[in-house]
Amino acid sequence: MSDIVVKKTVWQGNQGRGLADAALDRLRRGEVGSVPVAIGLVIIAAVFYRLNAHFLSAENLTNLALQMAATGTIALGIVLVLLLGEIDLSAGSVSGLTAVVMTLLYVRHGWNVVVAVIAAVAVGAAIGLLHGLMRTMLSMPSFVVTLAGLIGWQGLMLYLLGKEGTVNLPFDRGIATISDTWLAPALGWLLVALLAGGHLAASLVTRQQRVHAKLDVAAPIWIVLRSGGLAVLLGATVAVLNTDRGVPLTLVIFGGLVLALDLILRRTVFGRRMYAVGGNAEAARRAGINVTGIRIAAFVGCSALATLGGILAASRLVAVNQSSGGSDILLNAIAAAVIGGTSLFGGRGRAYAALLGILVIQSITNGMLLLNVDSSVRFMVTGAVLAISVAIDSVARRGAEGAR
Numbered sequence: 001m002s003d004i005v006v007k008k009t010v011w012q013g014n015q016g017r018g019l020a021d022a023a024l025d026r027l028r029r030g031e032v033g034s035v036p037v038a039i040g041l042v043i044i045a046a047v048f049y050r051l052n053a054h055f056l057s058a059e060n061l062t063n064l065a066l067q068m069a070a071t072g073t074i075a076l077g078i079v080l081v082l083l084l085g086e087i088d089l090s091a092g093s094v095s096g097l098t099a100v101v102m103t104l105l106y107v108r109h110g111w112n113v114v115v116a117v118i119a120a121v122a123v124g125a126a127i128g129l130l131h132g133l134m135r136t137m138l139s140m141p142s143f144v145v146t147l148a149g150l151i152g153w154q155g156l157m158l159y160l161l162g163k164e165g166t167v168n169l170p171f172d173r174g175i176a177t178i179s180d181t182w183l184a185p186a187l188g189w190l191l192v193a194l195l196a197g198g199h200l201a202a203s204l205v206t207r208q209q210r211v212h213a214k215l216d217v218a219a220p221i222w223i224v225l226r227s228g229g230l231a232v233l234l235g236a237t238v239a240v241l242n243t244d245r246g247v248p249l250t251l252v253i254f255g256g257l258v259l260a261l262d263l264i265l266r267r268t269v270f271g272r273r274m275y276a277v278g279g280n281a282e283a284a285r286r287a288g289i290n291v292t293g294i295r296i297a298a299f300v301g302c303s304a305l306a307t308l309g310g311i312l313a314a315s316r317l318v319a320v321n322q323s324s325g326g327s328d329i330l331l332n333a334i335a336a337a338v339i340g341g342t343s344l345f346g347g348r349g350r351a352y353a354a355l356l357g358i359l360v361i362q363s364i365t366n367g368m369l370l371l372n373v374d375s376s377v378r379f380m381v382t383g384a385v386l387a388i389s390v391a392i393d394s395v396a397r398r399g400a401e402g403a404r
Helices: 002-028 035-051 058-083 091-108 113-137 142-161 174-180 185-212 220-242 249-267 269-279 281-286 291-317 329-339 352-370 375-403
Strands: 166-168 319-321
Touching: 035 352, 035 375, 058 091, 058 220, 058 249, 058 269, 058 291, 058 329, 058 352, 091 113, 091 142, 091 166, 091 174, 091 291, 091 319, 091 329, 113 142, 113 174, 113 291, 174 249, 174 291, 185 220, 249 269, 249 291, 249 352, 269 281, 269 291, 281 291, 291 319, 329 352, 329 375, 352 375
Parallel strands: none
Antiparallel strands: 166 319
């Protein structure tokens, strides 16, 4: 019996050393993951709190959560196409156009709000399908395809709006209530328990599967500590938001989309195939993966998520107008995906990149607005952060190629 215990202990120790060696190897290759983004967020929070203590107040953090949901949802779609080494410049215009479609069906034609939303998402998916077919069947560069879409879909949006240019949503019902709905404190805490408990359960199940497959596994204590850290982070967020109006529904929707997309990318065959195609399309094709289908699906998903982002933006504005989907929404969405850690070269990135990236961008924007800093400075700071993120990505890619 003692020999069995000793062997088991040695095997687990070897697994721990294997994980540590793998982590060090990733660091040598420059694959630092989301660590720089997390450090950047801490620095941003510390600097702006030092300059204006209101930055970390419950009221301002609630406003920050409301501000980032729409653009963050669009950034989720951008993550999908970037994983394949593609780009979608039409996401902003698609978000505005489909929000207008939803509003016209709901307000002017009297459609049920749920049916109007589904119809808008279907229109967005159809646009993504068109982009995907043009990219794959005609071999047109995605830059050109979606640049044409950016111009064309914006023109169609202006045509649908007509001379009035603005269509208001009802203030007291339907879509407008999404941005004005807050979870009760008990529901917020229940959400924390479900997320942290689900993360712990999923991690333990994954560990058990890896043990059976004789793969490297982390010690149970590290799994518990990770889930505990998540619980503390979520709990602190809920505690702060509950001192103001509570957890906003828009944040729950955005967080749910991030979680769903992350599960799809990491836990499904489709997600694995996306990473394979983004890493090496030719190798994926020779392995029997339908590269064309994966690319089309990515563009469809990008436009569908852009639609949801446009609907959230319309809910917050309680209207759609000629600037819907315009301004710097597209640029911020792309910047959020890249700053969060999604590679421009394809094959590397997570759904959480959109969440982390939009947190960085909106924190910078929010903090500078509190300080009454001119928008020119804000643009320059955001541009510098984006340039640094791309530089880190380029170094990581060069390190990975050198490691081969």
